[in-house]
Amino acid sequence: MINKEIIAIIKRALAEDIGKKDITTLLTVPFRQEAEAVIFAKEKGVLCGINIVWEVFKQKDKKIFFKSLKKDGDTFRKDEKVAYIRGDAHIILSSERVALNFLSLLSGISTLTKKFADKIKGTGVKILDTRKTTPNLRALEKYAVRIGGGYNHRMTLAQEVLIKDNHLKAARFINKSSPCAASKRDKGKFDEERFRNSFSYLKKSAHLKIEVEVESMEVFKRVIKYKPDVVMLDNFSLAQLKKAVVQRDEYFPQVKLEVSGGINLNNVR
CATH class of the missing domain: 3.20.20.70 (Aldolase class I)
Known part of the structure; x- marks a missing residue:
């Protein structure tokens, strides 16, 4: 689902969060120091946005190593690992919050959607989303609805x-x-x-x-x-x-x- 629109959204999110520079990391962490990071779940749910996480880190460093342990649509348990990252500590530290923001937002949507979809299973009824989305994140949030088993209503007023x-x-x-x-x-x-x-x-x-x-x-x-x-x-x-x-x-x-x-x-x- 990574396309030009999503790439631009991620670029803006990184610029918004980092600003001119990550001053704390620059002053405390040596240059070219390697680091490892693991993303794990704080509660059970349905994963959504793992490729977004990878794209966040790739935009800062194409050489960074990223391994997803789950794919979008997979369920996860509390404390279960979902991804592993290794690379420049500066890149990991300055990008982690944006990556986690996307992952937690989208996984939250897919998790709640799945709860509704499971409730009406077998009835022939569909769970639809709305246009009440976060500005500029509609494509991502509607994707999360689909991952959770819901269906998209209209994407735009023209449809x-x-x-x-x-x-x-x-x-x-x-x-x-x-x-x-x-x-x-x-x-x-x-x-x-x-x-x-x-x-x-x-x-x-x-x-x-x-x-x-x-x-x-x-x-x-x-x-x-x-x-x-x-x-x-x-x-x-x-x-x-x-x-x-x-x-x-x-x-x-x-x-x-x-x-x-x-x-x-x-x-x-």
Whole structure:
């Protein structure tokens, strides 16, 4: 997964951390001194980012010796060794924090994703990620989701049409002046005619998957009959989710449902 984008991310991370120079290492460690280092796990999990670690050290010294004892996707136990490094002590000391930051971040994502994926195993349900990623690290974090057994939603805004609550408000599909509440937050009536006209235009012109987010059963009933590819049920209660699934299965089985908000390991299944 190492490409130009990832190489640039690592380069920026090293520059951010080291600055002009690693003053402590320069003042305390003799030049050309060799050192050995072992990376081990502080707790059990799913490994992700081992090739990133290697790339971090390689960017500082292509001759450094690096041996991975695990590969991405492997599980590890507490105190288990995952990598061995040997080379210039200055390189190891000035690069270790960046390497470990990447490894711990990505392994944390893959570990948590694996917990969710294991919970819903055998149900036919998929765990999807979001665009709520660390700026400039989206490619890496979404990779970690895949390593953990999850699936990527859209990588960018250009990949699919996803009409969310703010689009509904901005496009005035929700009429704020109306006293009839479509949802607790919108406090306005859903303008179905306006939505229908816009949705028809999207179907003809977008040539992409179309997903619509809804925040109430009332809006769900009105939206699903236009058969978008996916309807996202945002912050629905368990009772509402069951009703939505029953209605979808009975009348619009071709429409996929996506659930968002309030999901945790205790209620995901």
